[in-house]
Amino acid sequence: MKGIGPQWNDVAADVFREIGNIGASHAATALSVLLRGEVRVSVTSARIVPLAEVATSVGGEEQIVAGVFIRFSGFVRGSVLLVLQLPSAQQWVSQLLGREVTLLSMDELEQSTLAELGNMLSGAYLNSLAQWVGQQVRPEVPGVSVDMAGAILDTVLSPIGEVSNFVILIDTTIAQRDATLGCHLFLLPDPDSAELLLKALGA
């Protein structure tokens, strides 16, 4: 099997959990400043998920979710997809903008707020990845979509589906005061970068 194969399962999940933990602490610092209060970010699990099970892992194909998609380049190329349950995304954007929002029909400001939130979170994880391997990773402009999980995932997964059968999923919990939000972060190395990433991680 080419690309991300089963050989990733054994070693890589541990490495990604560690990268996830460091990323989470970066994210917590940034979020605490942004949301003006203590925010705790923790990784609940890091695992390799077969493409066929990705939709189930975010609550089913027809579940409405908020997705932030970011391409990155550098020593490896790939994408990050951040999937937030709609109530979580709504709560964050509302808090940041200081008014109630309905994300199903977003205006430009709400879109860019959601994009910025995604940018910050995935940036924390990408930096953590870059530090781990001592290389540079440059994220590009984020794209956002609030829609059926299946529709978001098929758009993001189809280009890599040509050669890969697995993605890396880091599940994160973000706690602030009494509110706890769940967030799924998918790391999708481009097919020609998967091997390189694996080597660089020493996995």
Added chain:
Amino acid sequence: MNSEREVQQTTAQVIKIGIAEGGTVQAPNRLRTTGLGSCVGVVLYDPLTCIAGMVHVMLPSAHSCRELHPLHTKYADLAVPWLAEQVSNVGANPHRLVAKIAGGAQMFVYAGGADLMRIGPRNVEAVLQGLEELRIPLVAQDVGGKTGRTIEFDVITQNLWIQTALKVPYFI
């Protein structure tokens, strides 16, 4: 017991087509695929025999892929002829086939500009080309835009129902 069994037999079943999958049905059964983003749902049917097929294509062309044995139902250029053959095999007249398609959205909104991947529009173009090559008339389409679609085809009424996150379900 007998009446119960009869009810079960006359109730239409909904056959679910997954990503990069295809299948056929005969009336009164229906075909359904959920969460079409940039993917395109293609329905081919014979209005007279009420036989229909659906495929959920992911990518435009198998030519650029690196797979040794590309999946016929994954690439638009292979999926259209494959589906035409499948419905003909189960009794549809290939000369009577017509098509309805939906999907091919550009899901992500970018602050900076256009979506460079453009997979949705490219998928639609490839499906249209495939239909043209087989001279299958396209009788209805709901493509492009920025929203995902779940579709269900009813062979009896020949309506393709479309469900999105925002709008009330509608049909083409």
